[in-house]
Amino acid sequence: MWYYTLNGQQAGPVSQAELAQMLNGSLPSDTLVWKEGMADWLPAQDVDAFRNIEATPPSQTNGSNPYAAPNSIVDENIKLSGTDEIPATPIPLDIGFCISKSWKTTIACFGAIFLTWFVYILITSIVGGVLSTIGTAIDGPVAVAPITEGMTQQAPFLPSHNQSINQQTGTGAIIAGILNNIFTMFLGLGLTLIGLNLLRGKDTNLGQLFGQSGTKLFRLIGASILYGLMVGLGLVFFIVPGIYLGMRFMFYQTVIVDKDLGVIDSLKYSSSLTRDNKWRLFFLFIINCFIVLAGALALIVGLIWALPVAWLTLLVAYLYLHDGERSLAA
Incomplete structure (x- = not known):
């Protein structure tokens, strides 16, 4: 699961597909993103998973960004070792x-x-x-x-x-x-x-x-x-x-x-x-x-x-x- 910054605040977690969709629409390409296993927050445009997305042009971020690893509580049924693809919101099966x-x-x-x-x-x-x-x-x-x-x-x-x-x-x-x-x-x-x-x-x-x-x-x-x-x-x-x-x-x-x-x-x-x-x-x-x-x-x-x-x-x-x-x- 991925975390991202929005208006100087930490947001998430969301799946990779959901974050990619947001980067392809409302979020700028320099939005800072992070997931478990990454040493630090990085701009989305510098992350391989989002490098080729045609995102909104970079914007100025508000405030400093001394981000640490998120301490949000995540559902243990979703936050499993080695997984980051289960959607936060279940997809109705067709x-x-x-x-x-x-x-x-x-x-x-x-x-x-x-x-x-x-x-x-x-x-x-x-x-x-x-x-x-x-x-x-x-x-x-x-x-x-x-x-x-x-x-x-x-x-x-x-x-x-x-x-x-x-x-x-x-x-x-x-x-x-x-x-x-x-x-x-x-x-x-x-x-x-x-x-x-x-x-x-x-x-x-x-x-x-x-x-x-x-x-x-x-x-x-x-x-x-x-x-x-x-x-x-x-x-x-x-x-x-x-x-x-x-x-x-x-x-x-x-x-x-x-x-x-x-x-x-x-x-x-x-x-x-x-x-x-x-x-x-x-x-x-x-x-x-x-x-x-x-x-x-x-x-x-x-x-x-x-x-x-x-x-x-x-x-x-x-x-x-x-x-x-x-x-x-x-």
């Missing part, structure tokens, strides 16, 4: 724009998206199959109970089925399942990065699918556990609290990828970003479910389009909540 933008991006970048998802599904399927095989080998073969006299026509398969379930939940299967989930989460980080780059108009490649660090993976595991506990407990208590918490903290993974924040800070960032938009996000989630359902009903082939659209829609929403349409590439 659900129609999110769906439209994701659809247009899917059409424009279909080749890259299809290849990315194909590789993602192929690799996760192969790794999942290998781990499952290893887990079965550790647990040993599934024992099939013999059919004994006195069983009904419906009963013969039940003993062997129950025995199969017991074997599939053995130590080997549990370890294999955990490792498979961790690997899928790791690729999910890369998938998120590719989606954000597509929406921002940046270059993407398959290498980005595997380019996220182990540190981010450990953060994601920790945040996922906390998120699951919060949402799970919320659903137990009359369902609505679970939906509320699910929408409020839903962007923790995207924040870990995009902002490189820790477990707690990623959840706090998501909470601040989604404030006053929780139910809009819930309706967007419901619409996404119908999109995927429609794709499945279209002879499954429709999922080739539906899954990328649903995936990108939530990433569009994440970017939109930062600075509206300006957060995304034209």
Whole structure:
């Protein structure tokens, strides 16, 4: 968040986009600005973030300017380490724009998206199959109970089925399942990065699918556990609290990828970003479910389009909540 001077007084905090808009209108280009991490106040025209803005010509400032670091009290949900992009005033989410933008991006970048998802599904399927095989080998073969006299026509398969379930939940299967989930989460980080780059108009490649660090993976595991506990407990208590918490903290993974924040800070960032938009996000989630359902009903082939659209829609929403349409590439 940024602070600036107005009529010899300290003002703010405001987001970078809001300050840029003011510099492009009412504020002179020599307005002194400051944000956390800067050693001193500087004229906006000397700060890289505002250097190319066509601001109002410099004006005379009133009084001396022995400014120290601001001591204003800022909402702790907004003032997080390493972040300065959450708008001071929440931006109402435009659900129609999110769906439209994701659809247009899917059409424009279909080749890259299809290849990315194909590789993602192929690799996760192969790794999942290998781990499952290893887990079965550790647990040993599934024992099939013999059919004994006195069983009904419906009963013969039940003993062997129950025995199969017991074997599939053995130590080997549990370890294999955990490792498979961790690997899928790791690729999910890369998938998120590719989606954000597509929406921002940046270059993407398959290498980005595997380019996220182990540190981010450990953060994601920790945040996922906390998120699951919060949402799970919320659903137990009359369902609505679970939906509320699910929408409020839903962007923790995207924040870990995009902002490189820790477990707690990623959840706090998501909470601040989604404030006053929780139910809009819930309706967007419901619409996404119908999109995927429609794709499945279209002879499954429709999922080739539906899954990328649903995936990108939530990433569009994440970017939109930062600075509206300006957060995304034209």
